Amino acid sequence: MDSKMVNKAIKQHIFPLLKGNGFEVFTQRTAWRYGTNKIETVNFQSFNSYLAGSLGCTTFSFAVNLGIYFKDIPNQFGHTNTIKERAGYLCPQEYECHFRKPLLKKLEQIELSRKNVWFIDPEGAYLELALNDVKQELVSAGLAWFERYENMTEVLRTLLEDNEETFGTHGFGRKPSPIRSYQTGYIALSIGNYKLAEKALKEAIDSNCFKIDRLKIDYESINSAL
Incomplete structure (x- = not known):
């Protein structure tokens, strides 16, 4: 068993499903789909020997991570x-996305109890079983997660109300936090909620965490229009 065999199996078992659901661009372990307001990605995360050792798995094992990047x-x-x-x-990349979520396995593996890592043994006996489980979870949970955030009102509601979850949607910061204010401001602006956009972008500016000219320009533009 080696990484090339895992890559080949991913291409054979998973990529046809993703292509059938509108994903257009592929590397060996990542796929991207493009919408009007967002870019969605599915990534098979590999582990080096150090990380695999700390997790108690092999370097052939993988996690599957989902991400949404809002344009x-x-x-x-x-x-x-x-x-x-x-x-x-x-x-x-998945780690560059604003909303992120790990796919969780249903396959029972006595070798590894972690729900977000599929264990692949050195002989590869688990490989097809693991990828079939990934396929089922993409259909039942992964694609539905992408669909949930097709509605930008739901994106904004999540930013305003939800807490980050390690095994759920995360990547947008604690409540409150500068990064959450930053994302909230621009999502609110994109759907025409200017009062909320003004408030959230002001919070982001006041945090002094963002040294970009556009933030102040956008805030001042909204402020002068209200």
Whole structure:
């Protein structure tokens, strides 16, 4: 068993499902889908020997992570081209996404109790079983999670009301936090809720965490229009 065999199996068992659901751009372990307001990604995370040892799994094991990158939220670091492109498509990594979620396994594995890591043994006996489980969970939970945030009103509600969950939706910061205010402001602005956008962007500015000119320009533009 080696990583090339795992990559080949992912391509064979998982990518056809993703292609059938609108994912267009692929690398060996990542797929991207493009919507009007967002970019969605599915990533198979591999582990180096150190991390695998700390988790109690093999380097052939993997996690599956989902991410949503909202196009209306400017890069918080002020850079315009930090997201890599492939064939003209922006391809944010899962860890660069605003909303993130791990896929959780239903497959019982006595070798590893962690619900967010599929254990693959050195002989590869688990590989097909694991990928079939991933496929089922993508259909039953993963694609539904993407669909939930098709509605930008639900995105805004999540930012205003929900707490981050380690095994649920996360990536947008604690409540309250500067990053949550930043994301809330720009999502509110994108759907025309200018009063909320003004309030949230002011909180982001006052935090002194974001040294980008656009933030102040956008805030002042909203403020002068109200």
